[in-house]
Amino acid sequence: QKMVSGEVQDEEGGTLPGVNVTIKGTTEGTITDSKGQYSIQVPGNDAVLVFSFVGYMKEEIPVGDRTKIDVALFPDIESLSEIVVIGYGVTKKEDATGSVQAIDSRDFNVGAITAPQDLLTGKVAGVQITSNSGAPGEGSTIRIRGGSSLSASNDPLIVVDGVPLAGGGISGSRNPLNAINPNDIETFTILKDASATAIYGSRASNGVILITTKKSEVGSELKVNYNGKLNVFSSNKRVDVLGADEFRSLIEERHPTHVDMLGNASTDWQDEIYQNAMGTEHNVSIAGAYKMLPFRASVGYSNNDGILKTDNNERFSGSLNLNPSFLDDHLKININAKASVTNNTFADRGAIGAAIQHDPTQPVNWDTTFTGIPILGETDWGGYYARLQSNGQPVQLATANPVALLEQRDDKSTVNNFIGNAKIDYKFHFLPELRANLNLGYDYSKGEGDVYVPQNAAFAYNAGHGGGTDNTYTQIKKNELLDFYLNYVKEISAIDSKIDAMAGYSYQYFLDDSYGVNSNVANDSAETTYPDNPKELVLLSFYGRLNYTLANKYLLTFTLRNDQTSRFSPDTRSGMFPSIALGWKIHEESFLSNVDALSQLKLRLGWGVTGQQDIGPDWYVYMPRYTYSLPGASYLFGNSYYQTIRPSGYDENIKWEETTTYNAAIDYGFLNDRITGSVDVYLRKTKDLLNYIPVPAGSNLTNYINTNVGDLENKGVEFSINAKPISTPDMVWDVGLNVTYNENKITKLTLSDDPDYLGVPTGGISGGVGSNIQIHSVGQPFSSFFVYEQIYDDNGDPIPGAFVDQNGDGQITESDKVHKENPAPDVSFGINSGFSYKNWYFSFSGRANFGNYVYYNAESVNGTYQRLYRPEGPYLSNVTTGVYDSEFENAYYMSDYYLRNASFFRMDNISLSYKFNNIANQGINLTVTGTVNNAFVITKYDGIDPEISGGIDNNFYPRPTAYVLGVNVNF
Amino acid sequence: SAVFDDPGAYKAFLAKMYAGLAVSGQQGPAGMPDISGIDEGFSQYLRAYWEHQVLTTEEAIIGWDDQTIKDFHRQEWGSSDNFIAAMYYRIYYQISLANEFLRSTTEDKLNERGESDQTKAEVAQYRNEARFLRALSYWHALDLFGGGVPFVTEDDPIGSFMPSPINKQNLFEFIESELLAIEDDITAVGTNEYGRADQGAVWTLLAKLYLNAEVYINQGKYTECVTYAKKVIDEGPYTLEDNYEHLFLADNDHLQEVIFSINFDGIETRTYGGTTFIISAALGGDIPPEEFGLGGGWAGTRTTKALVNKFDANDGRALFYDESYGQSLEINDESDYQQGYAVGKFKNVTSTGAPGSDVTYPDTDFPMFRLADVYLMYAEAVLRGGNGGTVGQAVTYINQLRQRAYGDASGDINSGDLTLDFILDERARELYWECHRRTDLIRYDRLTGGDYVWPWKGDIKEGTATDSKYNLFPLPAADVNANTNLEQNPNY
Numbered sequence A: 001q002k003m004v005s006g007e008v009q010d011e012e013g014g015t016l017p018g019v020n021v022t023i024k025g026t027t028e029g030t031i032t033d034s035k036g037q038y039s040i041q042v043p044g045n046d047a048v049l050v051f052s053f054v055g056y057m058k059e060e061i062p063v064g065d066r067t068k069i070d071v072a073l074f075p076d077i078e079s080l081s082e083i084v085v086i087g088y089g090v091t092k093k094e095d096a097t098g099s100v101q102a103i104d105s106r107d108f109n110v111g112a113i114t115a116p117q118d119l120l121t122g123k124v125a126g127v128q129i130t131s132n133s134g135a136p137g138e139g140s141t142i143r144i145r146g147g148s149s150l151s152a153s154n155d156p157l158i159v160v161d162g163v164p165l166a167g168g169g170i171s172g173s174r175n176p177l178n179a180i181n182p183n184d185i186e187t188f189t190i191l192k193d194a195s196a197t198a199i200y201g202s203r204a205s206n207g208v209i210l211i212t213t214k215k216s217e218v219g220s221e222l223k224v225n226y227n228g229k230l231n232v233f234s235s236n237k238r239v240d241v242l243g244a245d246e247f248r249s250l251i252e253e254r255h256p257t258h259v260d261m262l263g264n265a266s267t268d269w270q271d272e273i274y275q276n277a278m279g280t281e282h283n284v285s286i287a288g289a290y291k292m293l294p295f296r297a298s299v300g301y302s303n304n305d306g307i308l309k310t311d312n313n314e315r316f317s318g319s320l321n322l323n324p325s326f327l328d329d330h331l332k333i334n335i336n337a338k339a340s341v342t343n344n345t346f347a348d349r350g351a352i353g354a355a356i357q358h359d360p361t362q363p364v365n366w367d368t369t370f371t372g373i374p375i376l377g378e379t380d381w382g383g384y385y386a387r388l389q390s391n392g393q394p395v396q397l398a399t400a401n402p403v404a405l406l407e408q409r410d411d412k413s414t415v416n417n418f419i420g421n422a423k424i425d426y427k428f429h430f431l432p433e434l435r436a437n438l439n440l441g442y443d444y445s446k447g448e449g450d451v452y453v454p455q456n457a458a459f460a461y462n463a464g465h466g467g468g469t470d471n472t473y474t475q476i477k478k479n480e481l482l483d484f485y486l487n488y489v490k491e492i493s494a495i496d497s498k499i500d501a502m503a504g505y506s507y508q509y510f511l512d513d514s515y516g517v518n519s520n521v522a523n524d525s526a527e528t529t530y531p532d533n534p535k536e537l538v539l540l541s542f543y544g545r546l547n548y549t550l551a552n553k554y555l556l557t558f559t560l561r562n563d564q565t566s567r568f569s570p571d572t573r574s575g576m577f578p579s580i581a582l583g584w585k586i587h588e589e590s591f592l593s594n595v596d597a598l599s600q601l602k603l604r605l606g607w608g609v610t611g612q613q614d615i616g617p618d619w620y621v622y623m624p625r626y627t628y629s630l631p632g633a634s635y636l637f638g639n640s641y642y643q644t645i646r647p648s649g650y651d652e653n654i655k656w657e658e659t660t661t662y663n664a665a666i667d668y669g670f671l672n673d674r675i676t677g678s679v680d681v682y683l684r685k686t687k688d689l690l691n692y693i694p695v696p697a698g699s700n701l702t703n704y705i706n707t708n709v710g711d712l713e714n715k716g717v718e719f720s721i722n723a724k725p726i727s728t729p730d731m732v733w734d735v736g737l738n739v740t741y742n743e744n745k746i747t748k749l750t751l752s753d754d755p756d757y758l759g760v761p762t763g764g765i766s767g768g769v770g771s772n773i774q775i776h777s778v779g780q781p782f783s784s785f786f787v788y789e790q791i792y793d794d795n796g797d798p799i800p801g802a803f804v805d806q807n808g809d810g811q812i813t814e815s816d817k818v819h820k821e822n823p824a825p826d827v828s829f830g831i832n833s834g835f836s837y838k839n840w841y842f843s844f845s846g847r848a849n850f851g852n853y854v855y856y857n858a859e860s861v862n863g864t865y866q867r868l869y870r871p872e873g874p875y876l877s878n879v880t881t882g883v884y885d886s887e888f889e890n891a892y893y894m895s896d897y898y899l900r901n902a903s904f905f906r907m908d909n910i911s912l913s914y915k916f917n918n919i920a921n922q923g924i925n926l927t928v929t930g931t932v933n934n935a936f937v938i939t940k941y942d943g944i945d946p947e948i949s950g951g952i953d954n955n956f957y958p959r960p961t962a963y964v965l966g967v968n969v970n971f
Numbered sequence B: 001s002a003v004f005d006d007p008g009a010y011k012a013f014l015a016k017m018y019a020g021l022a023v024s025g026q027q028g029p030a031g032m033p034d035i036s037g038i039d040e041g042f043s044q045y046l047r048a049y050w051e052h053q054v055l056t057t058e059e060a061i062i063g064w065d066d067q068t069i070k071d072f073h074r075q076e077w078g079s080s081d082n083f084i085a086a087m088y089y090r091i092y093y094q095i096s097l098a099n100e101f102l103r104s105t106t107e108d109k110l111n112e113r114g115e116s117d118q119t120k121a122e123v124a125q126y127r128n129e130a131r132f133l134r135a136l137s138y139w140h141a142l143d144l145f146g147g148g149v150p151f152v153t154e155d156d157p158i159g160s161f162m163p164s165p166i167n168k169q170n171l172f173e174f175i176e177s178e179l180l181a182i183e184d185d186i187t188a189v190g191t192n193e194y195g196r197a198d199q200g201a202v203w204t205l206l207a208k209l210y211l212n213a214e215v216y217i218n219q220g221k222y223t224e225c226v227t228y229a230k231k232v233i234d235e236g237p238y239t240l241e242d243n244y245e246h247l248f249l250a251d252n253d254h255l256q257e258v259i260f261s262i263n264f265d266g267i268e269t270r271t272y273g274g275t276t277f278i279i280s281a282a283l284g285g286d287i288p289p290e291e292f293g294l295g296g297g298w299a300g301t302r303t304t305k306a307l308v309n310k311f312d313a314n315d316g317r318a319l320f321y322d323e324s325y326g327q328s329l330e331i332n333d334e335s336d337y338q339q340g341y342a343v344g345k346f347k348n349v350t351s352t353g354a355p356g357s358d359v360t361y362p363d364t365d366f367p368m369f370r371l372a373d374v375y376l377m378y379a380e381a382v383l384r385g386g387n388g389g390t391v392g393q394a395v396t397y398i399n400q401l402r403q404r405a406y407g408d409a410s411g412d413i414n415s416g417d418l419t420l421d422f423i424l425d426e427r428a429r430e431l432y433w434e435c436h437r438r439t440d441l442i443r444y445d446r447l448t449g450g451d452y453v454w455p456w457k458g459d460i461k462e463g464t465a466t467d468s469k470y471n472l473f474p475l476p477a478a479d480v481n482a483n484t485n486l487e488q489n490p491n492y
Helices: A194-203 A244-254 A256-261 A269-273 A350-357 A402-407 A857-862 A882-886 B008-019 B045-053 B070-074 B082-104 B107-112 B117-145 B168-183 B199-211 B213-217 B222-235 B244-248 B274-282 B371-383 B391-406 B420-431 B437-443 B477-482
Strands: A002-009 A020-023 A029-031 A037-042 A048-052 A059-062 A083-086 A089-092 A100-104 A127-131 A140-144 A157-160 A185-191 A208-213 A223-234 A277-290 A293-305 A312-322 A331-345 A410-427 A434-453 A469-492 A497-518 A528-530 A535-550 A554-565 A574-585 A598-612 A626-628 A635-637 A640-642 A645-647 A657-670 A675-687 A690-694 A704-708 A711-727 A731-748 A760-764 A772-776 A784-787 A790-792 A798-803 A818-820 A827-837 A840-850 A853-856 A899-901 A904-919 A924-939 A961-970 B258-262 B366-370
Touching (some): A020 A037, A083 A100, A083 A185, A194 A535, A194 A574, A194 A598, A244 A256, A269 A402, A350 A402, A645 B082, A690 B477, A857 A882, B008 B082, B045 B082, B045 B274, B045 B437, B117 B168, B168 B199, B168 B213, B199 B213, B199 B222, B199 B366, B258 B371, B274 B366, B366 B371, B371 B391, B391 B420
Parallel strands (some): A157 A208
Antiparallel strands (some): A020 A029, A048 A059, A083 A089, A100 A185, A127 A140, A185 A208, A312 A331, A331 A410, A410 A434, A434 A469, A497 A535, A554 A574, A574 A598, A598 A657, A626 A645, A635 A640, A675 A711, A731 A827, A760 A772, A853 A899, A904 A924
16 A cells, blocks of 8 residues: 555646546545645555546556656546536436436537527427527527427526526517627536426426536636627518519509509618618637636627618627635635626517508608609608598508608617526535535516607507607516525445435525506607506425436436425415436446447436426416506596406416426447437326416306316427547547427317317417417317318419318308418428538538428418508508419418428528637637528528418518628637 | 405496496507407407397498408308307306406495495495396397306306306396396486496396397297386486487487497597497598598498398488499498498597597497387387387387488378388388397398398308308307307207
């Protein structure tokens, strides 16, 4: 026996504290102290020391006759991602038993990215991220494994540095995640199956996304980073509508008595509302360590215009991370603060539809040479053309001048966000296997805005009350968190086992308060005040997890969470959410030890129950309560108007929605992990759906309430593969592919099983007020399209009004509608690849969806001859060129003619960069990158974009193609 | 509940029960709907009632593509029809509100809250009115959906249960007994505040119930109808308005002819249903919007020649917009607003020609019950054998209506002219677009079948026979599904 000591350094010569130093083949070991020093008793010269540290490659060094061994560890780029953050802790990727996937900053999407979720698009099997429009800073719809709820939210829970965020957005914000600068994000971890998510209990049914922000470490050198981008957004897609001459001749032909309504101009209204837009982005971060205080601070600024004129998104952000350690690393403190101020100018998106419909023979601005004779009042409408009545007042229902909609509406908001938390982690001195972790979090956001439209705006004119719009609104949301857990980790070598147990308590309080005034410019009696009426919600939880590892081969995870929400009555508010998972590291078995090609093979089996409680804005659904009427809903008795009170409907028995998930998976790695990936199959069954459905008439105080009725299921397969076909010092080629198949079906919808009951209509469309194109029906995927089957003539042209009489009763009625397709893709692919050669780096990423259908609403509304002359008003309306294909006189909204296969492949990013190293020997690295976002889309769909969340294409804000020049400098 | 700490809450609740007939929720014109599953504007009580009672007849046709709205005129609706569901759930919304009011204002509860005697006396009146409003909605349920509808009263709880259906006889008797029970306690005829029901409204509803008793329970109650019509005429302060047109204009509140009205206001009581719908939907094409006191119309509803042809040239009640405004009498395309005469009966201008207080939301109140209807009910009940009245008196009443219509006695009839067919046509002339027509045609067995057809009845231009099942609307499939105690109406 002898003592060996030494120092462990990192690749740059700094000392590395906290490194595990063990004697190979035993469980004996020590860790390096704060100066990177260690000393250990070894059995003899034959001993081999193993130095391991998270994120660094393991070193094995035979002791030999030495007593002092200094070691340098080098970062292990691969293994960095092998430690993954999970709920209330971390785990090694190879020990994870659930479907957990981490994407770190090296794998993020690049280019003009202002929203955090855009970093992830297409990267993870089973995760669909669909941006809601092409507006700058826009939010997205995120679906993990298809969504498990109907009326309740299908959004995943998002946890930032351990703070679960409140769902939903805030007034005046385009995106609830705007609080976070994408440049500050280190990793996303996606928890997909219940064994991973159940620790988040009642909010986990739709998956969990954990966001970890960048931090610094003890001993880090001071690093300063600047990155800047110049973005150019180009708009090139247009809806095909008639030109002015074509329109004029069609009116002359079909409406000779209304030719006098035509103008003499020739205006392409879509060209008038869209522009090529610019944007810039600047981020500076500084990271390092002052003695035992590692820190990282960043500031960011971005400013992007939309391709819809007047649209703008500007964000200032700042973040600070401090993670000092005390008491020989027994006490670690981690402080995170992120703040942002976002200024939005919202363009009126009504201009998109108006530009399609507006009479192209009219000018943007009044011009007597176009209109011939001056019309009374023409100078009164801000100089913008408007269709007027004979008395000089605007025709109320006529299509608004799209340019006036943009330029006369001033719609601005400011949103302040703050997310802060302090984590205190204490490893007990008397029992180092036990640590206590306290996390205090605070999430605050405030959105304020006002909308002003002047009185001379024709589209907001009101003869009785002067018109215009003067609205102001404010919303404040708060979320306070107290989280405490104890974690005990013990290796029991006697039985070759490891135990990792955790138990905790969480308290979270939410507040939501909004108020505002809607008024016209004159602020007269048409004013509506929304009073300050704060809502509160409390969630109390107990949770625990046990990980048991036997012989480093057999893994067991058990979790249990108890959630109580103030949203439900005391009798139903408590819910239990268990999960259990088994893992088997097959490659560790001796029978595979000589299969060299196989570097990793793991089987995972998981089962668990998660819940859902987020049924939207009503936080008091179980309680009887009264609502006062707002202005405009009073009633006259005698000569006085009385404000009314309304008793609201409620379900005192409302409770959790529960989703049971079964997951089976294999993780594999070949050729020393040059090929890795996994295959997951899952079945998710939701019961007691929180469903907004009709209740028996007369039994409650309204006809629809939120209650627990219905079941649905999702099943699917996810496959991913990452390969490194080339890996030489000069040349590296990576390629990743993921494939997702998901199938969704409603299995129960109501208490009874009446076969005649069609289901709950959904998917409102424009044209034919209140019409729905989708339905939730038993036996069908949710939001299935519900349509008449169009009959075609011998030439393949649709016969107007001819539909398949499914029940053969000689009439076309509601009972002849059929379920057909749905908006969700059957299969989706994500592909990404990077190729580096010396200082060059080329990468691309793209996505494909197959079997997703879109209802082409813009066409069904505007593609009929009947649109040309509108008797309401009256006014003239442009039509799409699709009318020449259908030759429809009248509208047939419910025809499956408008249901289109919208399968597509989209090239999300193409990027090329060059890195200049060590400029002027000053240690400065500069990377210049050129990126094209949304480079191209391959699809048969003839609308503006095939990728429409919800599947109804109606006046979609086109996604621009972005050309981005970026520089990244490291000092 | 803490809300009743304010004694004004009782009247606010009362106002809600009435407002339930006028607006669609707690925010005007829309925003906090009372019922869901349908466009909020469509869900308004009067709009739905108008669509059921008027669109299904020769009185109106609609051109819009809104869901299944054209099925009303075509008489080919089904149990999944969203508009029918709106009417049904509106009816039960009103019933549930009344039940909740009655539950919340029992003597025990008032005592518990220590209410003053004055408050108690007022609440007692409100309770009578709640029972009237409930009876009114149950009558609509009986008339539109028949007797197989769910039955709930203040004795039922709130929550998840499936109410049992009643039957025609029992529902008829319930409505009758409720009205008879409050008849003597409710505010005396003609003395309540404008907008609130009193004895006059109770008697009129009883008269309407009895007039149609043969349809509802196969039992004529014409004598009872005469009795209550006479009470209204003889004991009430009601008199015919001099000018027919003034009954339907923006300043039509506080008129002596009106027994019970649903009240609207361009500022205070706004909706996309009610008279906003009735007036806006009728306006379009080349008709100048200012003639209707609006900033623009919705260009949906017109009438058919079957109604137009019932008027002779001198009848001042024929308030139509014809060819001179670009409208045609014939309708070849249901969707073309300019086919079919437009109806300018309801308008948002005052009797002096000034526009209402707002150009989008009319001030015009809807006269649900008015004296002219009672005169015609009296005449019909007498002719159908009811005792207690005379044909001579009936002729007198009808000639009062006709003299107002013609401006002189040139349109007068004599007792030989007074036939049941004449009364049916006279009801069309006097009361068109006032939500009576479907019930009237059923009483004459002319709504369905082939004895009487009009353009686009049965979905063909000339009109054709339709199935008699359309005399009743189906119970909404959603409720048959939610409540397994219910049985769908025959042949739906």
